[in-house]
Amino acid sequence: MSKVDWIAADWGTSNLRVWGMSQSGTIVESAESDCGMGKLSRTDYEPALKALVHPWVTGPTTVIACGMVGSRQGWTEATYATVPCETSPSAFFAPDVADPNLDVRIIPGIRQMDPADVMRGEETQIAGFLALNPNWDGVICLPGTHTKWVHISANEVVSFQTFMTGEMFSLLSKNSVLRHSVGNGLDDVGFKRGLDEAMARPERLAARLFSLRAEGLLSEQDPDIATGRLSGLLIGAELAGAKPYWLGQQVAVLGAGPLAKLYVDALATQSVPAIQVQAERATLAGLTAAYRKYKE
Structure with a gap:
């Protein structure tokens, strides 16, 4: 096994991912x-971390962590930086750690007071994107739940806005009356139709959503088309609401897989070319x- 110089950790609500890193930034493990x-309860964090990294730790080792590990319900609360702020952390927060070989440091999130908004974990992705693309504005x-x-200028987060689109899709497709109408696939034509409907008349979203159920009953609409339309309606309403952000701007979408591609394709329909970068x-x-x- 190659020597691990330090450990990177992305600790979210559902999962923990860790990488053993060399000094040069190469992934070793x-x-x-x-x-x-x-x-996890607060006392569970150190055992959960050590269960994954114990074989790598042969002496004093720094762990840099981001994500929900720094939330109020996390290992220790890493208080927020306030916009406008630099994307690189201005402070690190240290939880209580029993193992003398582990120096754990948590990156704080970012907050916006008006309109109220917060992020944890995304600030690290943003900092990484800017490290890979210097002087990008x-x-x-x-995309996600x-x-x-996020508006970036001069390596600062100027402002940001969060949309609960992914969570709404999950709730509507699994726990609402629409669960009887949607399928497991996502039809591209249905997505484009829903996107166009929402972009044209976002105030009609609630009515358009129920029409998915009605069309399933009256015309036996294909469930995969209904899934595509549901996704298109929700993402279209989001794009309409986020228009002050993307209109006339250079746009990057951070994410891999089908969801990020949907956003890239949706933006393309508005003549906004977006680059897609692996999260x-x-x-x-x-x-x-x-x-x-x-x-330093």
Whole structure:
């Protein structure tokens, strides 16, 4: 096994991912578990971390962590930086750790007072993207359960806005009357139709949603088309609400897989070319930049 010089950790609500890193920022080892913040009490964090990294730790080792591990319900609360602020952390927060070989430091999130908004973990992805793309100005979209639109200028987060689009899709498709109408696939034509409907008349969203159920009853609409339309309606309403962010801006979408591609395709229909960047690569670049700053 190659020597691990330090450890990067992305600790979310559902999962923990760790990477054993060299001083140069190369991945030496990696591991993950389902021991996310949502399953842990405060005393569970150190054992959950050590269960993954114990074989790598042969002496004093720094761990740089981001995400929900720094929330109020996390290992220790890493209080927020307030916009406008630099993307690199201005402070690190240390939880109580019994193992003398582990020096754990948590990156704080970012908050916005008006309109009220918060992020944890995304700030590290943003810092990593900017480390990979120096002097980049524009808007970064981070799709997910709670999608964020972030205005970046001069390496600072100027403002941001969160949309609960992913959570709404999950709730509507699994726990509402629409569960009887949607399928497991996502039809591209249905997505485009829903997107166009929502962009044209976002105030009609609630009515359009019920029409998915009605069309399933009256015309036996294909469930995969209904799924595509549901996704298109919700993302379209989000794009309409986020228009002050992306209109006339350079846009980057941080994320891998189908969801990020949906956002890239949706923006393309509005004549907004967006670059797509793998989120894990940005996260590791951000954690590496934070480690180097901590060691300065």
